[in-house]
Every structure is written in structure tokens, then in C-alpha cells.
Amino acid sequence: MSAGFGKIPRTRRVFVLSACVATAVSLSGTGTSATASPAVKHHAFSAAASLLAGAKTPEERAALTDRALAATVNKLQVAYNTKPLFDQGIDGTGTVLATVVSYGDKNIKAYIDSYSRSHGLPAADVQILEPAGKVPACSDPGTPDDCSGWGGETDLDVAMFHTLAPKAKILVVATPTSETQGMDGFPDMMKAIDYLADHHSATVISMSLGTPEDDFDSSAQLHTLDAHFKKATDAGITVTASSGDDGSTGTKKDNTPWGKKVVSFPAANSFVTAVGGTVLHQNSNGTRTSPDTVWPRSGGGVSHEYGAPAWQSEVDKTTHAIGRSLPDISLLGTSGTSQSSPLFAAVVALASQKAGKSLGFINPALYALGSGGTAKGIVDVTSGSNGYNGVPGYSAATGFDIVSGWGTVDAAKFVPALVQQIG
Numbered sequence: 141m142s143a144g145f146g147k148i149p150r151t152r153r154v155f156v157l158s159a160c161v162a163t164a165v166s167l168s169g170t171g172t173s174a175t176a177s178p179a180v181k182h183h184a185f186s187a188a189a190s191l192l193a194g195a196k197t198p199e200e201r202a203a204l205t206d207r208a209l210a211a212t213v214n215k216l217q218v219a220y221n222t223k224p225l226f227d228q229g230i231d232g233t234g235t236v237l238a239t240v241v242s243y244g245d246k247n248i249k250a251y252i253d254s255y256s257r258s259h260g261l262p263a264a265d266v267q268i269l270e271p272a273g274k275v276p277a278c279s280d281p282g283t284p285d286d287c288s289g290w291g292g293e294t295d296l297d298v299a300m301f302h303t304l305a306p307k308a309k310i311l312v313v314a315t316p317t318s319e320t321q322g323m324d325g326f327p328d329m330m331k332a333i334d335y336l337a338d339h340h341s342a343t344v345i346s347m348s349l350g351t352p353e354d355d356f357d358s359s360a361q362l363h364t365l366d367a368h369f370k371k372a373t374d375a376g377i378t379v380t381a382s383s384g385d386d387g388s389t390g391t392k393k394d395n396t397p398w399g400k401k402v403v404s405f406p407a408a409n410s411f412v413t414a415v416g417g418t419v420l421h422q423n424s425n426g427t428r429t430s431p432d433t434v435w436p437r438s439g440g441g442v443s444h445e446y447g448a449p450a451w452q453s454e455v456d457k458t459t460h461a462i463g464r465s466l467p468d469i470s471l472l473g474t475s476g477t478s479q480s481s482p483l484f485a486a487v488v489a490l491a492s493q494k495a496g497k498s499l500g501f502i503n504p505a506l507y508a509l510g511s512g513g514t515a516k517g518i519v520d521v522t523s524g525s526n527g528y529n530g531v532p533g534y535s536a537a538t539g540f541d542i543v544s545g546w547g548t549v550d551a552a553k554f555v556p557a558l559v560q561q562i563g
Contacts, residue, residue: 185289186385186476192292198247201292202254205299209475211420213259213303216472216483218426222304224552225490232308235489237301238342239482240332241349242325243275243283244268244314245291252298252310264302266310271335272328275314284318296475297348297482304486304551308493311342321393322355330368337368337375343492343499345372346485347381347412348478350404352390353445362405362445369411376498380485381407382477383416383467384439387528397529401441407466408443413488413503414466415481416440417473418521418548432548434524434536435473438480440466440543441534451504454511455540467545468506470521487551488558495559505561509554510546511539517554521547 185193188208195201206212217223225231245251252264278287294312301310313332319325329347336342356362372379384390384404392398407414417435422428446464448456459465471487473480492499499505509516521544527533534543 184391185286185293186478188296188475188479189289189292192295193288198250199254201251201295202258205255205295209296209299209479211472211474213261215420215422215426216303219420219422219428219472220304220483220487221550221552222490225555230490230494230555232305232486232489233493235305235343235492236309236311236341237305237482237485237489238311238313238336238345239294239297239301240313240315240329240345240347241290241294241297242315242318243278243287243290243294244312245294246277247291248294248298248312251295252302255299256302261302261306264298264306264310266298266312268312268314269332269335269341270314270316272315272331275316286318290318293348293478296479297346300479300482301346301486304483305489308343308486308489311336319349319351321351321391322357323361326365330365333368333372337372337377340375342377344378344380344485344488346482347379347406348481350382350384350407350439352392352398352402353405353408353443354390354398354402355393356405359445365406366409366411369406369409373411373501376500378413378485378488378492378499378502379406379411380413380415380481380488381409382439382481383407383414385437385476385478386439387437387526387531388441388533389529389531390439399529399531401531403441403443403466404439405445407439408446408464410446410449410464411501413484413506414468414545415477415484416467416470416544417477417480418470418544419474419524420472431523432519432521434470434521434526434543435477436524436526437528438467438470438473438477438526438543440526442542449503451507455507458540459542461542465542468503469546470544470548484549487549487554490551491555491558494555495562499558499562502558502562505558506546509557509561512557514550515553516557517550517552518546519548519550
């Protein structure tokens, strides 16, 4: 496929629809996890997660969060127009947002309490689960060096949840192994997802991590993971994942560039909602000064492992994608798409509260809403592209495209429209 596919023009057609990030998992920006040898797999963290990982106390991490994310609570709430929902009492009450993450942060309560106090947010209801086995402390002998980076990633996920859905319960579902690239770490994460599905413990699961499809040892190995995502959606849980931070390409298991177009798993999985990254252009009050643009490193492309789903059949007529294309939707990702996924997960939690039920697999409804445009809370992103590291990318344009999906959201309109579409 060539770069720069045009978007599908918006019409009032409703699609009939059926049945994720990047570099070495965490998908956020410029990974800094150094290793002794380039042959040793490692987890690449965003600059934001790395900044927080270097803080000595939870309170210091909280103080650094706005700087790390280049966005304040007020600016995010204004950008996604959540105040009209909050005024109606739609604030996440009764919903549960879960982040599945290696190691987590054992001091998450102290972190989010400090973050909440400094930003005028209500106290967070946050709990740590370890369904895949006891999770070591970062200071324990033998714990990998990237443990503290995962702590920073966890904090960012929880902060994004709490900012847009401040009354939702938050679960940090920590696993005892590090996800690097390829299969490593995913078996324990699948145990965690199964636990949440079996116990109906979550409304939405967000995964701010991923690895190129091509980093698995075989296609068969990758597809052993599929059933776990379907199990979650069958249990009524919505699953979101970051689309990646290497633009149109990615990194091999030996940490060298692929040098070709690749997409990230689990975002590519057809039972996952893939969330790309945008750049917000706002003044000091949070008001947009110009439309959102594509974050240049936002992951996006066409899967060679997952066929084109029925719910993308209309957009495929324009994009000519022969596989599942991603992302589906995009939110702020200036600090990496690991920021984008929990933000969208929080918006879905607001919709779940309004509906009075978990929404489960939302992609068919999302694509049905897409053609409705701004009236349905879908805000087009028409500028930017994701070529990276010498690999041509995809360009945004009017309507659906392979680099931003349907664009971004106006939560005050999107939430009721999604509830109505799902019924």
C-alpha cells in the first residue's frame, strides 16, 4: 500500500459491523532503557514515563506529571469537553477502569492522592491486583531494571483515567514479568485479562503497551493470544490499546529498526479498540487555537495478521486496506500513545455509566458513528502523517484515515451518541 490514503468522506451511511504499541511495549515516545548489548531485548519507555521513573517519591512523581504529559487536568477536561457530562453527574461513578501493566507501582495510592490534591480532583479509589502471581518490588534482587519505568507508566495511566473519569474505580492489574518485545510478558498479561473477564471485574481495560506483529516467532504464536481478548469482550469489557510510538514502523527484537511498515499488537487485534495520538493546540485556558493534528510518531498502518473486519468494510473501499487498519480513534499523544489509550478508556467509562451497563466490544458502534461526524462527537483530524525512521507513513485527510482513524472526540456529544448506538 502507498502512503497517504485519503479519508472516506463523511456521509450518513451506517455500517453493518461484525465481531495493540509500538516499539518495545509501553509505546510512548523515546525509549531510554539502556542495555549492555543491542542483542538483549528491553522495554522502551516514553520520555514521560522515564521522567517519572526517576523521581524519588510518589509526591515528586505527581509534581512532575503535568510536565511529563505537557498537559494539565484543566486543559484535558476542556479539550475533551467533559464538563457538561460532569454537570449531569456522569463522572465515572459505578465503573471500573483497569490498566494491565508489568510490575505496576506499589506506591500508586500515594501518587494519585498527591496528584488529585494538587489538581482539585476527588480522592481516587485505586486498588492493586496481582492475578498472575506475586509481583516483586523494584528493589527486590533479580527484578529487571525497567521495573521503575513501568512504575512511571502506571502512574501516567492512572492519572489519565482519573482526569477524565474522576469517580471511576481504578484497578492496577500488575504482572510479575516485564513485557519487552514479542511474546515475552504476554502470557502473564493474558492471565490478568482472563481474571478480569472471569470475575467481571472491569468496565474497560486499557493497555499502554505493544510490540510489532513481526516480533513474534510465528503467526501461530501471536494468535495463541487472540482468545483472551475475545473472552474479555464477551464478558462485556471494552479493551483499548495504544497504537504505538514508531509511526508507520517499529523495532525488531534485537532492537534494530524493521525498516518497513509494521503495526503493533495488541492494538491490531480485531477485538481491541486501537487508539492513536494527536497533538492538541490550546491556549492557557485550554481552548483550542487550531484543530488537532496527528502526533508524528503515532503508530498506524495495516495488519498482515488480522484480516479486514466487517466493521471496516465501508472505509476499506477508500483506503483499500486488505487487513485490519489502525488506529480506530485518536486522543492526545504528545507524550506517547500510552497517554492516548487511557484517556479514551476513561471516555468509554463515562459512556458506560450513562448507559447503566458495560459496553463491551464498541468497534462496530464506533464505526457506525464515524460517518455522523461532529453531531455524533467525532471530530475529524485532517492534518499530519506518521512516516518515521525512513519508512513512508500515512497521511490524515477528511473523514476516516489510517493514521488517525475517525479523528478524535468531543465527549459531551460522543458519550450519548455511543450509548444510543449500542442501545
